[in-house]
Amino acid sequence: MIIVTGGAGFIGSNLVLGLNARGYDDILVVDHLTNGVKYRNLVDCKIADYLDRSTFLERLQQGAFHAEAIEAIFHQGACSSTTEWDGRYMMDNNYEYSKTLFHYCQSHKIPFIYASSAATYGADLTFKEELAYEGPLNVYGYSKFQFDQYLRRHSKLTAQVVGLRYFNVYGPREAHKGSMASVAFHLNNQIKDSDELRLFEGCDGYGNGEQRRDFVYVGDVVDINLWFLDHPQVSGIYNCGTGRSQTFNDVANAVIRYHQRGHIKYIPFPEHLKGCYQSFTEANLDNLRSTGCQHQFKSVEQGVQLYMEWLNR
Numbered sequence: 001m002i003i004v005t006g007g008a009g010f011i012g013s014n015l016v017l018g019l020n021a022r023g024y025d026d027i028l029v030v031d032h033l034t035n036g037v038k039y040r041n042l043v044d045c046k047i048a049d050y051l052d053r054s055t056f057l058e059r060l061q062q063g064a065f066h067a068e069a070i071e072a073i074f075h076q077g078a079c080s081s082t083t084e085w086d087g088r089y090m091m092d093n094n095y096e097y098s099k100t101l102f103h104y105c106q107s108h109k110i111p112f113i114y115a116s117s118a119a120t121y122g123a124d125l126t127f128k129e130e131l132a133y134e135g136p137l138n139v140y141g142y143s144k145f146q147f148d149q150y151l152r153r154h155s156k157l158t159a160q161v162v163g164l165r166y167f168n169v170y171g172p173r174e175a176h177k178g179s180m181a182s183v184a185f186h187l188n189n190q191i192k193d194s195d196e197l198r199l200f201e202g203c204d205g206y207g208n209g210e211q212r213r214d215f216v217y218v219g220d221v222v223d224i225n226l227w228f229l230d231h232p233q234v235s236g237i238y239n240c241g242t243g244r245s246q247t248f249n250d251v252a253n254a255v256i257r258y259h260q261r262g263h264i265k266y267i268p269f270p271e272h273l274k275g276c277y278q279s280f281t282e283a284n285l286d287n288l289r290s291t292g293c294q295h296q297f298k299s300v301e302q303g304v305q306l307y308m309e310w311l312n313r
Contacts, residue, residue: 001048001069005030005056005101006077010174011115011166011221013041015074018222020046030056030077041173053077057097060104067108072229075101075114080140081180087139094143099150102161111160111232113225118167118214118241118281120145127214128284129165129237137276148237160232164224167241167283170303171218172310183248184215184304187255188311191262197252201266204279208266209249211279214241217303220295227293234291241283242297254304258312 002019006012007029016027025046032053033039042050051059059065078094098114105112118127119141126133131149136142148163170182187197199209206212224240249264256262298306 001026001028002071003028003030003073005053005073005075006115007031007045007047007050008033008038008041009076010041010171010177011169011218012074012076013045013173014171014218014222015076015225016042016045016047018226022226028056035176038176041176053097057100061100067104067110070108070110072111072113073101073105074225075112078115078143080117080177085139087142090139090143091146094140095147095150098147102151102154105161106154106158109159111162111229113160113162113164113228114147115144116148116163116165116237117141117144118165118239118283119278120148120165121278121281123278125280126284127239127241127282129239129287137278151237157235160228161235162228163237164221164228164240165237165283166221167214167216167239167281169216169218169221171307173218182215183251184255184307185311187252188308191255191259195262197255197262197264198267199248199252199264200269203269203274203277206279209252209264210247212245212247212282213278214243214245214281214283215251215300215303216241216283217298217306219306220297220303223295224288224293227295231291231293236287236291238288238291239283239285240288241281241285242299243283243285244297244299245280245282246300250300251304254301255308257301258305258308 004012007016008031027047029047029050120134122135122137124133136145170184174181190197202208252264
């Protein structure tokens with residue numbers, strides 16, 4: 001059995017489908033469906049069972065699972081809202097929960113592959129997996145940062161542990177995220193509504209729409225997770241991005257190119273985001289490549305084309 005926490009979410013449901021494509025269907029999905037529309041992400045997935053996140057943790061701690069039957073745990077479940085400032089909730093949900101799963105996996109020699117985040121870097125522009133370059137700008141980033149730190153204190157591992165620092169992931173099955181869905185998702189909706197694609201005006205020395213992010217297609221993220229499943233001897237914290245930053249204008253132009261219509265309108269940069277906004281991200285892939293992983297990531301032009309075909313089919 002493979003366990004996927006956050007399995008009804010964006011990356012988690014894509015990961016379940018990726019496992020299905022390999023012939024895995026003995027999958028336990030763990031999530032919480034307070035946002036009930038997330039069920040749609042599981043309709044075409046083959047799974048063995050579903051458990052609420054609280055029920056799962058209780059049963060895990062009670063010894064209800066046959067640990068020897070668990071092949072791996074992919075821990076994708078978390079509150080990923082960068083605008084959530086309830087620190088107590090964030091640390092309980094993202095940090096304490098992760099610690100419990102980590103220790104269970106170590107006790108039973110189960111590979112543990114979890115979602116970290118590029119938000120751990122904050123305003124630093126190096127994006128290398130080292131403490132000197134880390135400084136989160138919000139409590140979400142801090143919750144991920146602190147668990148990475150916790151892992152670093154445990155150098156003697158009994159089983160694989162991999163933290164993947166996701167950069168700006170976009171692609172199918174993110175609609176339930178609402179305002180936190182990718183810019184590609186929102187621009188597709190905007191062009192269908194009015195032919196007008198809205199991007200922020202310039203900030204932090206960047207021109208209108210020229211802020212740069214490492215936009216990574218969700219299919220590539222799934223491939224990286226599965227690469228580590230295939231290489232259980234590799235542990236550590238690794239960036240999961242393309243290694244190439246592109247502009248928000250690039251994303252908008254890819255959406256326009258697909259629809260063959262539309263124009264960009266630049267809107268004032270929001271006051272509430274000033275000082276806690278990453279205007280540039282770009283994954284340093286040296287550590288990932290050093291493991292032997294040579295996966296070739298899609299460009300914005302390639303990934304957005306695939307995504308538009310899926311969204312507008």
